[in-house]
Amino acid sequence: MAETFDYIIVGAGSAGCVLADRLTRSGTHRVLLLEAGGTDLRFYVQMPLGYGKTFYDKSVNWMYRAEPDPGLNGQSDFYPRGRLLGGSSSINAMVYIRGHRQDYEDWRAAGNVGWGWNEVLSAYKAMENYAGGDPAYRGRGGPLTITDLGGQAHPLCKPFLEATGKAGLKFTPDFNGAEQEGVGLYQYTIKNGIRNSAARAFLRPAMKRRNLRVETHAQATRILFEGNRAVGVAYVQRGMKLDAKGRGIILAGGAINSPQLLQLSGIGPGALLHSLGIPVVRDNPNVGARMQDHHGVNYTWRMTAPTLNDELRPWWGKLKAGVQYILTRKGPLSLSINQGGGFFRTHPGMTRPNMQLYMQAFSTLIPRAGERPILNPDPFSGLSLGLSNCRPTSTGEVMISSADPLAHPRISFRAYSTVSDVEEMLAAVKFLRKIAAQEPLRGLMAEELRPGPAVTDDNALIDDFRQRSGTVYHHACTCRMGPDAGGSVVDTRLRVHGVEGLRVCDASVFPNLIAGNTNAPAMMVGWRGAEIMLEDARA
The missing domain is CATH 3.30.410.40 (Cholesterol Oxidase; domain 2)
Known part of the structure; x- marks a missing residue:
């Protein structure tokens, strides 16, 4: 009989690496982490300024391109996203910014209980190790080292x-x-002159644990359902079609890949899915919509x-x-x-x-x-x-244009x-x-x-x-969190509305975009999300 994992995480990016670390720390839960890309152990990934070389490197980068944008005089913007362990934290500019405290108070005021400034501050302090700053706001001794110039x-x-x-x-x-x-x-996710990505800070230590299995070059193609419950993930690995079974499925592919996988699996705008021959599991027009970006x-x-x-x-x-x-x-x-x-x-x-x-x-x-x-x-x-x-009001969307899970989704923005x-x-x-x-x-x-x-x-x-001008690569909000199933994709416990056993935990769940670079908030969502999942597992 095939092994059934307690959690299957799809995506080893900023949030996924944190989830893998936090969910396996106690040794109680068996976790499978699926990553479409390969290893982060490459010279130009580990060297901080090497991100200039990874910007157009398809071996580590999804290299998405948006539709022509009238707001950018009809130009088609380039959307690099990490396709390797660490995700975009392995190819970004490493600037560490949490966002303004009122951004999170806005989240809470919109009905997202547990996501106000006090709760996210506790998560930030717990996950970081920063030698400077006021200890009332900054963490010491956490797994993520932050450094100054x-x-x-x-x-x-x-x-x-x-x-x-x-x-x-x-x-x-x-x-x-x-x-x-x-x-x-600015402050950076750099440690001893080497990029301190989510993979290096969180995943590499977790990979030493026997209860974590990491599969690279494993691209998820569909969420598997039994009735209304998600029970596994179908994926392709080196040309082979495989399935994995899990009691809890967590999408952590980011603001482009998470809505794409939901739509491919039948969760999204019903008319679109019907037109592509995809059976509708849950008609939710919010999946992939309301994308925000700087x-x-x-x-x-x-x-x-x-x-x-x-x-x-x-x-x-x-x-x-x-x-x-x-x-x-x-x-x-x-x-x-x-x-x-x-x-x-x-x-x-x-x-x-x-x-x-x-x-x-x-x-x-x-x-x-x-x-x-x-x-x-x-x-x-x-x-x-x-x-x-910092807080633009223009929005875009991520929508599949084919039932082929290996085809890039259509990214449209109205800058x-x-x-x-x-x-x-x-x-x-x-x-x-x-x-x-x-x-x-x-x-x-x-x-x-x-x-x-x-x-x-x-x-x-x-x-x-x-x-x-163009994107500064801070895509978010395509699976936004909210208490109302009619206006969001996940609830405040990160559970996908209308189905069971399925959560999303990455920058796509931001209710609104924060002021600043989004890598730190994405890792925070992974940390806070793991706390929520472990609380629910004990309940």
Whole structure:
């Protein structure tokens, strides 16, 4: 007789790795973790700045592409997602941001009991190990080590922070502490100069336990049902069609793969499923709908001071950085490209920040075809100031277009489709120029390259950010959580409405998008979700 697991987790990404660790820790539960991709033990995955190489690498990346978007002047945006152990935490920029406390209070106010600021703060503190910050807000001794730039911050960070102060922004030493608003230096999921992905922090220790089985190159194709209860998962592994049986099935594939698998299994918009010949288990139009995402744009200047371009563009600079990294695990390859930044309001009447700011001491106006140009910057000293909206009102969707489980789903977004999204981005790009006009940063700038000094009136600025902006890879909310089955996909215990034995636990369950990078909140959902599942198992 085939083995029946207590839990089957589909997806070894940010949330799935945390689930695998937490659900096997006691030794009581047998867990199977299915991952469509392969190992994370690759040089360019473990080296922090190596994410420039993984951006277009189909061996570790789903490489999704969205439908042409009218809000982006008809362009088709690129959606990289991790397809390996650690998921997108193995190919992201490693910035660690929890989000604003009021974001989670909004979750609670919408009826999501157990997901308010106090509950998620407890989860964050329990899972992290951060040496700095106020212990009232930061955790010590958890499995996820978070680090600062320390003495490795680029010299341009100092004039950037001075300029933002003169532009009216306060200095904030810890965006994950008492107050998110302000500017400062980012924190990272990096440990001893190596990417500290969810796989490294949570899954690798758990893989030593006998009650966890991890299957790689195992792409789930369908959830198996007996009546109204999910009882297993069908998957393909190296050309073989296999089944696994479980008492509890947990989807942790992220905001694209989780709704895709639900729809392939008969849970989603009934008319769509009927049209594709998929038997409907539960008609729920919310599956794959209401996707939220952050969109951003960079402004770029030619500098008179050296930037990372000068270090990483010439062959000898690459060699020097490579030797430094291999010998010491330090230098530019041991860091993220996003060093300075913060959160600000585009209007003083707002109660919390609505824009995120990034300072990158490099520029990439002349990219190499087929490769994200982080490791091949421009042949001159360049600096970029970037923005992304924190709480956009534009939405999109993820819908299958075929019953073939190996076909990519159709991703449609309507960026800048609301007046408020356009107005706040317009105000934000104007504020970028205000920052650039402040000393000492202004004195280090030779010329604005993008969009250029000729782009000044509102219509031209709007057309520019529609043309040049795109996703910052924070997709969420496609299986949103809520108490009302008519307006959500899962309840507050992460159980899929209308069926039994099936949960979703990843960024797709966010009721609304949080302000900031989404890797930390996705791991928190895994941690908090495991707590809920273990509570229910004891009940």
